[in-house]
Amino acid sequence: MNHSDSLEKSVDFRSWFMDKLLMGQTWPEYMRTLVTPFNILAAVILSIGLPLIAMRFMYGLTVVTHASNDYPWGLFLGWGLFGGVPLSATGFVMGTAYYIFGFKGYRPLVRLGLLAGFLGYLFAVIYLLVDLGRPWRIYYPMLIGYGTASVLFLVAWHVALYLTVQFLELTPAILEWLKSRRVYRWATMITIAMTIAGIILSTLHQSALGAMFLIAPGKLHPLWYSPYITVFFLTSSIYAALALVILISAIAARFLKNATDNNFLGNLGKLTIGLGKGTTVCLYVYFVLKVIGIAHGNHWDLLATPYGYWFIIEIAGFVLLPALILTYAVKSKRVGVVRFGALLAVAGIIVNRINVSIIAFNWKLPDHLHHIIPPWPEVAVVLAIVTIHILIFRWILNRLPVLREAPGYKAH
Amino acid sequence: MDKKDNNSEMKKKSRTVSRRCFLGTMAALGGSILLGDIQASAYEEFSGWPDRYGMLTDLTACVGCRSCEKACNEVNNLPPPEVPFDEKSVFKEKRRPTAHAYTVVNRYENPQDKDRPIYRKVQCNHCNEPACASACPIHAYTKTPEGPVLYDPEKCFGCRYCMIACPFYVPAYDYESAFEPRIVKCIMCYGRIKDGLIPACAEACPVEAITFGKRDDLIKLARKKIMQNPDRYIDHIYGEYEAGGTSWLYISGVPFEQLDFPTDISDKPPIEHVEGFLSAVPVVLTVWPALFGTIYASLRHRENLEEENNQNRKKEEERKDES
Amino acid sequence: MKKPIVIVVAVSACIVFLASVYSYAADHRVPKVVVLDSIAQNYKAVTFDHATHSMIAEKCGTCHHQHSVGDRRSCMECHTLDSSIFKGSVANTFLPCKDCHGIYDPSRPGMPGLRGAYHRKCFQCHRGMNGIGTDPKGCNETCHAKSSIHEVNK
Numbered sequence: 095m096n097h098s099d100s101l102e103k104s105v106d107f108r109s110w111f112m113d114k115l116l117m118g119q120t121w122p123e124y125m126r127t128l129v130t131p132f133n134i135l136a137a138v139i140l141s142i143g144l145p146l147i148a149m150r151f152m153y154g155l156t157v158v159t160h161a162s163n164d165y166p167w168g169l170f171l172g173w174g175l176f177g178g179v180p181l182s183a184t185g186f187v188m189g190t191a192y193y194i195f196g197f198k199g200y201r202p203l204v205r206l207g208l209l210a211g212f213l214g215y216l217f218a219v220i221y222l223l224v225d226l227g228r229p230w231r232i233y234y235p236m237l238i239g240y241g242t243a244s245v246l247f248l249v250a251w252h253v254a255l256y257l258t259v260q261f262l263e264l265t266p267a268i269l270e271w272l273k274s275r276r277v278y279r280w281a282t283m284i285t286i287a288m289t290i291a292g293i294i295l296s297t298l299h300q301s302a303l304g305a306m307f308l309i310a311p312g313k314l315h316p317l318w319y320s321p322y323i324t325v326f327f328l329t330s331s332i333y334a335a336l337a338l339v340i341l342i343s344a345i346a347a348r349f350l351k352n353a354t355d356n357n358f359l360g361n362l363g364k365l366t367i368g369l370g371k372g373t374t375v376c377l378y379v380y381f382v383l384k385v386i387g388i389a390h391g392n393h394w395d396l397l398a399t400p401y402g403y404w405f406i407i408e409i410a411g412f413v414l415l416p417a418l419i420l421t422y423a424v425k426s427k428r429v430g431v432v433r434f435g436a437l438l439a440v441a442g443i444i445v446n447r448i449n450v451s452i453i454a455f456n457w458k459l460p461d462h463l464h465h466i467i468p469p470w471p472e473v474a475v476v477l478a479i480v481t482i483h484i485l486i487f488r489w490i491l492n493r494l495p496v497l498r499e500a501p502g503y504k505a506h
Numbered sequence: 507m508d509k510k511d512n513n514s515e516m517k518k519k520s521r522t523v524s525r526r527c528f529l530g531t532m533a534a535l536g537g538s539i540l541l542g543d544i545q546a547s548a549y550e551e552f553s554g555w556p557d558r559y560g561m562l563t564d565l566t567a568c569v570g571c572r573s574c575e576k577a578c579n580e581v582n583n584l585p586p587p588e589v590p591f592d593e594k595s596v597f598k599e600k601r602r603p604t605a606h607a608y609t610v611v612n613r614y615e616n617p618q619d620k621d622r623p624i625y626r627k628v629q630c631n632h633c634n635e636p637a638c639a640s641a642c643p644i645h646a647y648t649k650t651p652e653g654p655v656l657y658d659p660e661k662c663f664g665c666r667y668c669m670i671a672c673p674f675y676v677p678a679y680d681y682e683s684a685f686e687p688r689i690v691k692c693i694m695c696y697g698r699i700k701d702g703l704i705p706a707c708a709e710a711c712p713v714e715a716i717t718f719g720k721r722d723d724l725i726k727l728a729r730k731k732i733m734q735n736p737d738r739y740i741d742h743i744y745g746e747y748e749a750g751g752t753s754w755l756y757i758s759g760v761p762f763e764q765l766d767f768p769t770d771i772s773d774k775p776p777i778e779h780v781e782g783f784l785s786a787v788p789v790v791l792t793v794w795p796a797l798f799g800t801i802y803a804s805l806r807h808r809e810n811l812e813e814e815n816n817q818n819r820k821k822e823e824e825r826k827d828e829s
Numbered sequence: 830m831k832k833p834i835v836i837v838v839a840v841s842a843c844i845v846f847l848a849s850v851y852s853y854a855a856d857h858r859v860p861k862v863v864v865l866d867s868i869a870q871n872y873k874a875v876t877f878d879h880a881t882h883s884m885i886a887e888k889c890g891t892c893h894h895q896h897s898v899g900d901r902r903s904c905m906e907c908h909t910l911d912s913s914i915f916k917g918s919v920a921n922t923f924l925p926c927k928d929c930h931g932i933y934d935p936s937r938p939g940m941p942g943l944r945g946a947y948h949r950k951c952f953q954c955h956r957g958m959n960g961i962g963t964d965p966k967g968c969n970e971t972c973h974a975k976s977s978i979h980e981v982n983k
Binding site for chain 2 (some may be wrong): 933935936937938939941942944945948949952956957961962963964965966968969
């Protein structure tokens with residue numbers, strides 16, 4: 095009796111494992127699907143990056159970065175935290191649009207937004223853990239000391255809370271995957287509360303990332319330092335999120351067709367145009383805000399300096415240009431061009447955050463531009479983390495009902 | 507000096523105005539919150555602990571003997587220097603405080619007299635309202651009533667935001683350590699001060715170019731020196747107002763920017779640039795749920811109405827059909 | 830080789846020099862040589878040739894406080910308070926530095942300690958000479974070698 099029971103259980107587990115994790119394939123079948131050019135590239139990157147990450151934890155930050163006393167932060171935070179968090183506004187933007195403002199047509203993209211947001215924040219925290227001197231003390235702002243005047247204290251709390259919120263927002267998808275019913279009902283009931291919590295936390299910490307630089311007015315170049323930097327960061331995070339959803343949905347439709355359904359594929363063109371419209375409006379708003387920022391500080395004369403040229407490239411080439419491209423693309427309903435515009439807008443966000451946190455920061459120090467070039471191990475570590483990010487993202491998209499609807503579950 | 511006085515006067519004015527505006531802004535909420543327009547939260551103005559100590563460095567007196575570096579190294583049990591303390595080759599490049607040196611002395615060419623180069627001692631300035639302490643998310647920094655700004659490595663998790671925030675590029679970090687990295691900076695010999703001694707660098711300085719005393723006394727002394735020797739000093743006490751005022755003060759014979767002092771930092775304590783944002787936080791926390799909750803409810807309400815209308819219309823149509 | 834002549838000239842020059850210094854010192858009751866050893870725990874004592882320095886300085890006031898610095902001296906400590914002979918009545922009772930300057934007291938930051946007072950005076954002229962002010966080694970080579978006690982202590 096007992097014996098057959100346990101046997102049944104192990105058979106159950108086996109089929110569950112094959113169904114859920116191997117997507118209905120046997121081990122050999124599954125392993126064979128893994129040999130793809132992308133996976134081989136990923137393996138190469140990881141085989142270089144992972145040992146470097148291990149070395150960083152064994153021998154300190156100097157082994158992989160050029161972090162110095164004048165340049166405490168580098169690519170890990172400039173790219174991972176300051177670049178990663180605005181792009182992870184996808185969860186908050188799509189969630190708000192769908193659940194609060196009632197843009198019901200965007201249902202096929204909501205979970206994609208939520209998942210991208212959740213993973214984005216998770217990896218922002220991972221970059222932070224790699225960069226922190228004593229990462230095992232990550233919980234200190236929650237338990238050991240309260241630096242309530244610190245913007246970073248606020249960011250720490252908000253990112254921690256928001257990560258939890260985003261996980262809760264994603265639980266319906268996880269529970270659908272696990273075919274749960276009872277817990278599922280509970281999970282969907284908190285959706286609205288979680289979405290509003292997401293709005294609060296997101297508006298605050300997106301702008302807080304900008305506010306982090308308010309304390310160092312002498313160090314950040316005046317073209318980027320502005321009392322409005324909080325608004326810049328918040329506004330730009332919204333178009334960053336919209337543009338990123340355009341991009342990843344396109345990538346998913348192209349490379350993960352099996353994970354999608356007809357609802358997703360059939361509506362994607364129309365929805366992309368709609369998101370493009372939103373992106374365009376936000377881009378123009380942001381552009382105007384940036385111009386007001388210069389006017390407010392009366393920094394027109396600085397535009398004629400080398401940093402000024404770079405600033406012009408940033409807001410003309412990476413804000414105004416994508417806005418114009420998107421305007422044209424939305425008007426003429428060209429989905430491909432919308433995607434190109436979105437790509438440029440996403441690049442622009444990264445350029446802006448890298449500018450604020452790395453290029454225009456410490457601009458007055460001698461030999462500045464020489465100091466900010468990251469050494470190759472730092473780049474390799476970042477590439478490795480990006481690769482893990484993509485792999486996990488893909489792993490989940492292939493399994494959870496994100497790009498498709500789970501049979502038997504109604505929209506909530 | 508005129509400019510400084512004007513500044514502080516204007517600061518006072520703007521503060522009272524903005525405090526008055528605060529309630530108005532509270533009512534305005536909305537967009538202006540995000541613009542960070544709220545300048546002042548209702549905080550008590552704190553002009554620093556009374557009777558706190560300070561240091562006055564007379565840059566015209568320093569002869570670059572590096573005795574202060576040596577004394578600092580010995581008193582704080584820092585590792586022996588790579589280059590001996592009586593070696594002048596270190597002056598070839600500009601140094602900064604590191605994980606192994608709380609203080610360094612740099613040499614600058616004297617435009618008036620090539621044989622008498624100018625030296626600048628660099629270390630933590632022990633701000634009245636330190637940016638590092640404001641930036642630290644774990645409260646690892648303390649501004650002591652005696653003046654020194656202290657750091658507690660037991661709390662620090664190594665985010666290095668204090669280094670970003672410090673307007674003087676002071677805190678250094680122990681990047682080489684994988685398991686116990688910490689911030690390193692001058693502590694103004696806090697222990698010695700508590701024991702009634704004076705900081706080691708001041709004690710070691712043969713010319714007493716570094717003077718230890720009550721900050722208020724030192725400002726008076728600096729003013730007197732400048733007044734009595736107008737040819738020797740420029741009319742500026744660096745640190746009297748910079749970044750909200752620092753415990754460490756400097757007087758010099760040449761303009762401070764020639765000695766790489768950051769001179770474009772505002773007279774406001776750095777945290778004041780952030781206060782607008784911080785005071786908006788509670789507003790967002792309380793108003794957002796109400797605002798977005800209402801939006802959600804109103805949209806659902808409209809949906810329900812439409813649905814009801816639709817049903818009524820259907821019923822009517824059915825009734826018509828029946829009749 | 831005219832060594833003997835050189836020696837004779839040198840010795841006689843020395844005699845003349847010392848004689849003049851002696852007579853000067855005798856006239857004015859000033860010390861010929863002062864041993865400065867307030868920081869002997871770190872540096873060897875300096876034998877300060879006061880006579881030579883006072884000749885070079887020409888006026889005592891170059892180094893000593895001559896007219897009231899702060900609250901330290903009243904006119905009658907040096908002058909006879911008789912307006913007709915006031916100027917000529919200087920007693921030349923300059924105090925040695927250490928009579929007032931001692932260990933630095935933080936409650937009186939305007940009053941240099943003895944070591945500070947000495948060095949500030951020395952550097953009025955010596956800064957820029959023999960590496961003083963340009964080489965941290967200059968001080969030891971010019972005036973005071975590091976004390977051997979100090980070396981032992983280390």
